[in-house]
Amino acid sequence: SAVISQKPSRDICQRGTSLTIQCQVDSQVTMMFWYRQQPGQSLTLIATANQGSEATYESGFVIDKFPISRPNLTFSTLTVSNMSPEDSSIYLCSVGTRRDGYTFGSGTRLTVV
Amino acid sequence: GQQLNQSPQSMFIQEGEDVSMNCTSSSIFNTWLWYKQDPGEGPVLLIALYKAGELTSNGRLTAQFGITRKDSFLNISASIPSDVGIYFCAGQLNYGGSQGNLIFGKGTKLSVKP
Numbered sequence: 204s205a206v207i208s209q210k211p212s213r214d215i216c217q218r219g220t221s222l223t224i225q226c227q228v229d230s231q232v233t234m235m236f237w238y239r240q241q242p243g244q245s246l247t248l249i250a251t252a253n254q255g256s257e258a259t260y261e262s263g264f265v266i267d268k269f270p271i272s273r274p275n276l277t278f279s280t281l282t283v284s285n286m287s288p289e290d291s292s293i294y295l296c297s298v299g300t301r302r303d304g305y306t307f308g309s310g311t312r313l314t315v316v
Numbered sequence: 317g318q319q320l321n322q323s324p325q326s327m328f329i330q331e332g333e334d335v336s337m338n339c340t341s342s343s344i345f346n347t348w349l350w351y352k353q354d355p356g357e358g359p360v361l362l363i364a365l366y367k368a369g370e371l372t373s374n375g376r377l378t379a380q381f382g383i384t385r386k387d388s389f390l391n392i393s394a395s396i397p398s399d400v401g402i403y404f405c406a407g408q409l410n411y412g413g414s415q416g417n418l419i420f421g422k423g424t425k426l427s428v429k430p
Contacts, residue, residue, distance in 0.1 A: 307358030
């Protein structure tokens with residue numbers, strides 16, 4: 204299965220600022236996903252990062268707040284914009300297909316103060 | 317929207333005990349996945365199930381895809397200390413050649429009995 208490198212692994216940010224999280228995969232993948240995991244909670248899909256077109260966002264998530272880039276088949280970024288304490292979560296990148304299974308990065312633990 | 321009910325929410329294990337957890341849904345899925353998440357890490361895929369009634373093992377772990385397609389269970393036999401962590405089920409419905417999104421349960425936290 205694919206190996207995912209996610210950076211940064213953690214950060215503490217001031218409210219009102221933005222943080223960009225990077226996801227690098229060791230092989231070309233069609234499907235890349237970004238999830239949020241709030242403290243003590245399960246995983247919620249933010250969006251599917253599409254190569255060459257705009258990301259597909261899930262209900263409750265908007266591009267202005269979580270802009271996503273997918274410049275090629277091995278890399279994607281998620282930006283958390285204009286952060287507030289409610290954005291404190293773990294953000295996870297995932298790749299895969301139904302046939303191959305879905306692999307997750309180790310996550311970015313974000314604390315907004 | 318689709319929701320998964322995962323139980324139990326938490327449980328304590330003693331080394332050597334068997335452990336069982338399950339997920340149920342009001343909707344059908346055609347893929348069930350079981351993940352384990354350790355602190356500070358992302359979820360790691362344990363078992364993937366693709367057919368109703370399928371029973372699959374991975375070492376001491378066994379999972380089944382319910383015949384109604386609305387439930388799945390995960391069993392861990394002869395638990396060891398490194399089994400501690402949070403276990404998530406996830407369901408996926410694929411339709412018309414498109415991959416549906418993964419829907420995650422709320423997790424089962426496994427801890428060691430004091």
